[in-house]
Amino acid sequence: MNIGLIGFGTIGAGVVEIFNTNPDIIMKKTGMELRLRRVVDLDIETDRGVEIDPGILSTDADDILEDPEIDIVIELIGGYEPARSFILKAIENGKHVVTANKALLARHWDEIMDAAREHGVRVAFEASVGGGIPVLRALNESLAANRIESIYGIINGTANYILTRMASEGMEFDDVLREAQRLGYAERDPTFDIEGHDTAQKLIILTLLGFGVHVPEDELHVEGISSIRRDDIEYATAELGCSVKLLATARLNDGELELGVTPTLVPHHHLLSSVNGVFNGIYITGDFTGPVMFYGKGAGRRATASAVVADCMDIAVNPEGSMPTGPGIRVVESVRDFSRTSSRYYIRLDAVDRAGVLHEIAGAFSRHGISIESVTQKGAHEGETVPIYIVTHEASEGAIQGALSEISEIRWVRGEPLRLRIL
Amino acid sequence: MNIGLIGFGTIGAGVVEIFNTNPDIIMKKTGMELRLRRVVDLDIETDRGVEIDPGILSTDADDILEDPEIDIVIELIGGYEPARSFILKAIENGKHVVTANKALLARHWDEIMDAAREHGVRVAFEASVGGGIPVLRALNESLAANRIESIYGIINGTANYILTRMASEGMEFDDVLREAQRLGYAERDPTFDIEGHDTAQKLIILTLLGFGVHVPEDELHVEGISSIRRDDIEYATAELGCSVKLLATARLNDGELELGVTPTLVPHHHLLSSVNGVFNGIYITGDFTGPVMFYGKGAGRRATASAVVADCMDIAVNPEGSMPTGPGIRVVESVRDFSRTSSRYYIRLDAVDRAGVLHEIAGAFSRHGISIESVTQKGAHEGETVPIYIVTHEASEGAIQGALSEISEIRWVRGEPLRLRIL
Numbered sequence: 153m154n155i156g157l158i159g160f161g162t163i164g165a166g167v168v169e170i171f172n173t174n175p176d177i178i179m180k181k182t183g184m185e186l187r188l189r190r191v192v193d194l195d196i197e198t199d200r201g202v203e204i205d206p207g208i209l210s211t212d213a214d215d216i217l218e219d220p221e222i223d224i225v226i227e228l229i230g231g232y233e234p235a236r237s238f239i240l241k242a243i244e245n246g247k248h249v250v251t252a253n254k255a256l257l258a259r260h261w262d263e264i265m266d267a268a269r270e271h272g273v274r275v276a277f278e279a280s281v282g283g284g285i286p287v288l289r290a291l292n293e294s295l296a297a298n299r300i301e302s303i304y305g306i307i308n309g310t311a312n313y314i315l316t317r318m319a320s321e322g323m324e325f326d327d328v329l330r331e332a333q334r335l336g337y338a339e340r341d342p343t344f345d346i347e348g349h350d351t352a353q354k355l356i357i358l359t360l361l362g363f364g365v366h367v368p369e370d371e372l373h374v375e376g377i378s379s380i381r382r383d384d385i386e387y388a389t390a391e392l393g394c395s396v397k398l399l400a401t402a403r404l405n406d407g408e409l410e411l412g413v414t415p416t417l418v419p420h421h422h423l424l425s426s427v428n429g430v431f432n433g434i435y436i437t438g439d440f441t442g443p444v445m446f447y448g449k450g451a452g453r454r455a456t457a458s459a460v461v462a463d464c465m466d467i468a469v470n471p472e473g474s475m476p477t478g479p480g481i482r483v484v485e486s487v488r489d490f491s492r493t494s495s496r497y498y499i500r501l502d503a504v505d506r507a508g509v510l511h512e513i514a515g516a517f518s519r520h521g522i523s524i525e526s527v528t529q530k531g532a533h534e535g536e537t538v539p540i541y542i543v544t545h546e547a548s549e550g551a552i553q554g555a556l557s558e559i560s561e562i563r564w565v566r567g568e569p570l571r572l573r574i575l
Numbered sequence: 576m577n578i579g580l581i582g583f584g585t586i587g588a589g590v591v592e593i594f595n596t597n598p599d600i601i602m603k604k605t606g607m608e609l610r611l612r613r614v615v616d617l618d619i620e621t622d623r624g625v626e627i628d629p630g631i632l633s634t635d636a637d638d639i640l641e642d643p644e645i646d647i648v649i650e651l652i653g654g655y656e657p658a659r660s661f662i663l664k665a666i667e668n669g670k671h672v673v674t675a676n677k678a679l680l681a682r683h684w685d686e687i688m689d690a691a692r693e694h695g696v697r698v699a700f701e702a703s704v705g706g707g708i709p710v711l712r713a714l715n716e717s718l719a720a721n722r723i724e725s726i727y728g729i730i731n732g733t734a735n736y737i738l739t740r741m742a743s744e745g746m747e748f749d750d751v752l753r754e755a756q757r758l759g760y761a762e763r764d765p766t767f768d769i770e771g772h773d774t775a776q777k778l779i780i781l782t783l784l785g786f787g788v789h790v791p792e793d794e795l796h797v798e799g800i801s802s803i804r805r806d807d808i809e810y811a812t813a814e815l816g817c818s819v820k821l822l823a824t825a826r827l828n829d830g831e832l833e834l835g836v837t838p839t840l841v842p843h844h845h846l847l848s849s850v851n852g853v854f855n856g857i858y859i860t861g862d863f864t865g866p867v868m869f870y871g872k873g874a875g876r877r878a879t880a881s882a883v884v885a886d887c888m889d890i891a892v893n894p895e896g897s898m899p900t901g902p903g904i905r906v907v908e909s910v911r912d913f914s915r916t917s918s919r920y921y922i923r924l925d926a927v928d929r930a931g932v933l934h935e936i937a938g939a940f941s942r943h944g945i946s947i948e949s950v951t952q953k954g955a956h957e958g959e960t961v962p963i964y965i966v967t968h969e970a971s972e973g974a975i976q977g978a979l980s981e982i983s984e985i986r987w988v989r990g991e992p993l994r995l996r997i998l
């Protein structure tokens with residue numbers, strides 16, 4: 153089997169490193185030699201820190217896409233174009249595709265999978281969610297006999313690193329973000345990670361595999377973690393026995409699918425609360441297998457490359473295919489509007505400490521039919537701004553939004569209230 | 576695809592239940608109907624609590640093994656015979672086999688896999704380790720590009736339930752065991768689970784997949800948990816920040832494979848320490864993927880049946896085969912004798928509290944070159960028997976055994992000293 157690699161960046165170099173390091177294992181497990189025949193990148197000058205025959209480097213993707221000797225194309229350039237065109241051309245030319253491109257799959261799933269079906273080739277994408285954690289194949293194949301009930305995922309290492317450090321070191325969000333950027337755990341523009349978009353794209357793929365439903369990214373409810381403060385995490389830990397995690401959720405409720413990306417309080421007794429730092433965890437419940445969790449490094453050169461090469465090996469052994477994914481296996485009738493989903497909520501707001509404020513706040517919750525479990529106001533001097541921590545009983549997102557919208561209009565409330573779901 | 580099921584016990588009934596409950600999912604994922612054509616058991620009178628056409632029940636295994644219409648044989652009777660003969664006959668008759676039989680695979684791996692290769696059929700066995708946790712396929716296929724460095728498994732739910740309850744309720748071993756038996760978490764004769772034999776058989780299978788090495792069960796070092804007392808767990812928790820777990824270990828050390836089943840102190844910051852109750856966790860480190868953990872229900876009717884049916888579905892989609900396992904992928908030179916493996920150790924012994932005892936004990940460690948990290952003797956009156964808790968620095972098992980053998984000869988030491996490894 154001959155392989156062409158498009159995208160000789162961080163992960164691409166990791167792929168080359170695996171082929172350099174473990175050729176014996178690859179040979180024994182597949183019964184054949186998987187040969188990296190061509191590596192394409194716009195930049196083939198930069199030293200990637202791995203040994204490679206310069207003769208196989210090229211800047212022209214067609215050296216792979218048009219080479220009839222190449223059986224598998226690995227796409228690691230990311231983004232929509234030219235990745236989409238390269239993948240479609242590879243498929244049309246009868247080549248299998250291995251990709252880590254979650255953005256592309258989340259948006260162009262049908263187009264790519266339909267093309268693959270039409271041309272009788274495989275598109276493998278284990279690396280697109282959870283990096284080196286073998287969660288996608290497990291969800292698709294090993295849990296195949298189950299009706300999936302729920303998927304909860306901590307699937308962004310940057311966000312999880314920040315939340316973990318805020319908790320362990322008592323640091324504020326901005327300080328940890330700067331530290332994460334210095335250590336290379338966060339991008340210079342971290343928006344994609346900390347505002348939940350990366351998590352959302354991965355959730356779309358998990359939802360395709362678990363429920364056969366393709367939700368467009370712009371219809372997904374996505375919240376990030378940038379409004380979370382140290383005192384939120386301290387209150388969650390000390391008073392509620394919870395960790396704060398950026399959670400992707402896909403779960404069945406009365407036959408409807410509930411989806412969202414939300415920072416969420418996870419009780420300490422739940423195994424997901426022990427998924428710390430840059431690690432990822434995906435917690436899946438099937439009707440027969442019960443809860444299972446997958447844990448590991450969700451990103452990084454070596455871990456992600458491990459998933460990419462395993463996909464190549466799987467295609468080499470099973471070129472005919474794996475179990476179908478996507479709309480063909482749809483088992484859910486409808487997706488519930490996020491405003492109709494419900495949860496217990498943690499709410500924190502800042503208000504001037506004076507008589508009557510709590511009464512006004514409580515009134516807003518009451519008018520929206522929300523029942524309060526606890527209210528805590530840290531002592532302060534009359535007239536100072538203090539945080540108020542509220543925990544509600546089960547309430548709908550719509551009701552919470554309505555109440556918070558009223559509350560932010562109250563004269564003595566400062567800034568935007570924060571709401572976090574409680575798992 | 577027609578399926579024959581031999582063994583209509585607990586898990587067999589779970590298998591029937593999945594085919595009754597999720598036929599739509601099975602059809603969508605495989606693109607075909609998987610039909611349970613025949614169910615064989617010696618007892619076909621007992622009500623198993625699942626709906627089944629009485630016309631497909633039989634007491635004669637040949638009704639499956641000799642039926643040319645049957646493509647897949649599920650073996651769920653367990654044990655060596657007649658399971659082995661049934662499986663070999665199924666293979667000879669060109670049928671694929673799905674089994675949860677860890678004892679049989681651990682002992683007769685080569686015979687069964689050679690026969691399957693010869694006859695071009697598959698033997699799938701996801702349910703044999705970790706019940707509903709999809710760890711075996713992940714290890715074999717999803718981590719296929721890795722050189723596996725270590726596998727640590729909590730893979731016996733009974734033992735883990737007992738250790739968890741001892742810790743959370745401050746109970747003694749015998750009391751929890753009785754409770755576990757009452758709740759159905761422990762067998763009436765619990766030896767197989769609590770003395771580590773079940774864990775050992777599963778470790779043999781994990782070692783075949785991860786390292787391509789087949790270790791006979793009688794060459795494996797196996798310790799159980801029945802000598803562990805409440806005060807050991809209390810000391811481990813409070814003084815050492817560890818949980819006690821019955822751990823299967825397979826790890827590379829200087830190119831040699833170290834194997835064993837040992838009760839082990841797992842630090843609280845390690846995710847394995849959060850695997851509680853009847854749950855299982857398998858923590859695997861590959862040279863590229865880094866550490867990954869798989870968590871879920873390691874036993875039980877529904878979870879185990881989930882793995883069995885997923886194997887049937889996988890065979891239906893990929894009858895040609897999966898990646899090879901076993902000696903063909905061997906990547907390790909030799910297995911290290913357990914006495915040459917090393918660890919930090921926790922040691923607890925009971926001794927009469929009198930001058931000179933600690934000196935004698937310390938002398939034994941010293942003569943075997945073992946360096947002591949801490950010694951704690953709970954206060955008592957002169958002449959009473961009290962526990963002494965010792966933590967060593969890294970020492971070889973052989974040295975520890977030598978020292979403990981000397982120590983148990985000391986006149987003032989009562990009973991057998993307990994030693995637990997520290998992860």
